[in-house]
Amino acid sequence: MGKVVGETGSLNSQVKLELEKIYDLKVSNEQVVSKELLETMINISSRINREIAVYIDRKGNIQLVAVGQKEHANIPTIWLKRGFQGFSGVRCIHTHPNGNPDFSNADLSALIKLKLDAIVSIGIGDNILSSLAYLVPMEGQLKDQYQIRPNLTLSHLLNLNFSDLIMNLEKNLKFKGHIMDSKKERVLLVVIDWQNIPDEINDIVDELKNLAYTAGLEVIDVFLQRRTKKDPAFLIGKGKLHELALLIQEKQIDCVIFEDSLTPSQQNNLMQFLGVKVLDRTNLILDIFAHRANSKEGQLQVELAQLTYLLPRLSGQGTA
Secondary structure: OOOEEEOOOOOOHHHHHHHHHHHHOEOOOOOOOOHHHHHHHHHHHHHHOOOEEEEEEOOOEEEEEEEOEOOEOOOOOOOOOOOOOOOOOEEEEEEEOOOOOOOOHHHHHHHHHHOOOEEEEEEOOOOOEEEEEEEOOEOOEOOOOEEEEEEEEHHHHHHOOHHHHHHHHHOOOOOOOOOOOOOOOEEEEEEEEOOOOHHHHHHHHHHHHHHHHHOOOEEEEEEEEEOOOOEOOOEOOHHHHHHHHHHHHHOOOOEEEEOOOOOHHHHHHHHHHHOOEEEEHHHHHHHHHHHHOOOHHHHHHHHHHHHHHHHHHOOOHHHO
């Protein structure tokens, strides 16, 4: 269950629990939003009289739930694509408890700045109406041109084929993938201080940096966390996980390398949440050996070691 961000301090525990349960909901690829999610957001927003914003990726997974004041819920810059030329792959559904389905200037600014797939506002009143906005490529690029479909009924919104809409928009884009500023992978190192020994942790950071440089990687930053207990699902805490996701997008990171060994489930969970390649120290060392093995026998031995290490981490890969 994910963490709800924003203005949650004055909310009671029951409402917080209801908001957290939104993370368990799933949206079909064809829909911009599901009926269950829509009803849940309207119900909670009308009761607390605050905006609720939900961010959904193209797999239909809820990536973030945010709560704002009556007129505004902040939109974090977590899922921006590198290069800032394609759609972000995330859409925002948010409520307007004042009953007005029209977009605010802040809404449209977020659509343009974050290059969201789409943004939807739900005006909660006697007659609930919604509005949908999305960027329109001009000369093969996403700039500040957008189209708004105002005053949609909820039935119209639920029946809109969102995957077709995005597919048709992306056909008009020249940019089809990420833009890389250099040939080297941009990596973020994650080091956890388990014993609170500053001098020792500095040595560990330096050693991991040297390994990354040896592998031909570009170290952009080091993410440090002091912790006493390992999280079984992600190794690091949920709060730090969101900070890490934000840092990845702000610094356009291609790969995250953990100094600690990751279990297969932790590695898979981290890659799914962060949306980038995640390695640990063992991965990194095996990659270095792979690049430096010259003889056929040496190459086979390294490949066998890599495949043996990869085998328990293949869970769920077949769906791709």
